[in-house]
Amino acid sequence: MATVAQRRASSPRDLTRVAERISFIYLERCVVHRDANAITAEDADGTTHIPSATIGTLLLGPGTRITHQAMSVLADSGAAVAWVGEQGVRYYAGGRALNRSSALVEAQATRWANRRTRLEVARAMYRLRFPDEDPSGMNRQELLGHEGRRLRDCYRRQAERTGVPWHGRHYVPGDFDAGDAPNRAVTAAAQCMYGVAHAVVAALGCATGLGFVHSGHELSFVLDVADLYKTEIGIPVAFDVAADGEEDIGSRTRRALRDRINKTRLLDRCVDDIKMLLLPAGRVAEASEAEDVVTLRSDREVTVPAGRNYSDEVTW
Structure with missing residues (x-):
């Protein structure tokens, strides 16, 4: 079985669109682990499996503990994580953007x-x-x-x-x-x-x-x-x-x-x-959200492909 370090990061097309996710899930007084690509919430009543890719925000209330591997799968899934009290006053959120386009x-x-x-x-x-x-x-x-x-x-x-x-x-x-x-x-x-x-x-x-x-x-x-x-x-x-x-x-x-x-x-x-x-004019095409492309800025707002050396094209 591959270790966490050996697993490839999810590509944009692997991830569930944010509009198709559960808005948030609140957990308290449990331990959150990882099982494959799901997280598990374990308490005195047993263990509940939650597919990480379906979560928008995971709210961790009082008495929760979460493992490093659980956090890694949530981050890879693009889910936000918030530690909250019963008062829900302050929280720290993590995760990464589902959209690779800037x-x-x-x-x-x-x-x-x-x-x-x-x-x-x-x-x-x-x-x-x-x-x-x-x-x-x-x-x-x-x-x-x-x-x-x-x-x-x-x-x-x-x-x-x-x-x-x-x-x-x-x-x-x-x-x-x-x-x-x-x-x-x-x-x-x-x-x-x-x-x-x-x-x-x-x-x-x-x-x-x-x-x-x-x-x-x-x-x-x-x-x-x-x-x-x-x-x-x-x-x-x-x-x-x-x-x-x-x-x-x-x-x-x-x-x-x-x-x-x-x-x-x-x-x-x-x-x-x-x-x-x-973007009032709706200039972002749906397809662009799934692209994982890096470009370089050139003059006059022109972008050029990254990953190549342009030294031969520069006049010194």
Whole structure:
């Protein structure tokens, strides 16, 4: 049997597209091993096999341990991994992009580096979130003000719809239990959405830190993407869960959100939205995502094949 070091890395065509994966899987109080190309979760009730290529993000909760070989197969499969507490406050993610082409990250960097196009993308993100309002002509301060108003209105509407008392958004970093039931549910939903967005952003090869609304954090773009679906999916699910009682609100929110994400095929939509935001003309062909090609930059934005010596073509 081949050792880990002898196994070849998966090619892009070997990997499952991110849109076809399970959004996230949450594990706690177990040991995660590797068995061939699957991971196993072992606890007092037995062992569960999970095909690594079907995972978008693996959330490792309290009491989990994971082996080096399990991490290697997850990385090779392009899955993101997040260590989370029951509070779901901070996590460290790993894995590698499913997309070998740099077209998306180059387009992201180009649009981020220019102040005008950076604002255009921020407006496009606002338009995706609130299609009934035209943000054309809004500056950043106006976008933030309008977003705050729409979020406040969303919380109020969901409270009226579910009958859950709402006294405003209150969140204490590191103290999940400090909030009331709807606030805990909203926090749990937000952290799951960050994990899903992180998996898609990483799988597409985009830069997690180059945000168009958020700034100054290594996950700025992840936060941008997760917020696209906050008022449509995250907050309504959180209030539905809070309306059903306060027991186990974190785990119930995760399960309800997972089901809603899979039912609505959010990962498909998330991939399409990121491409639309970064490449409005849709210039990235589907085939290019599976290509594993390295080129060299020459003059006038011309690229030439890598893997050859060009010294004979240079005039000294």
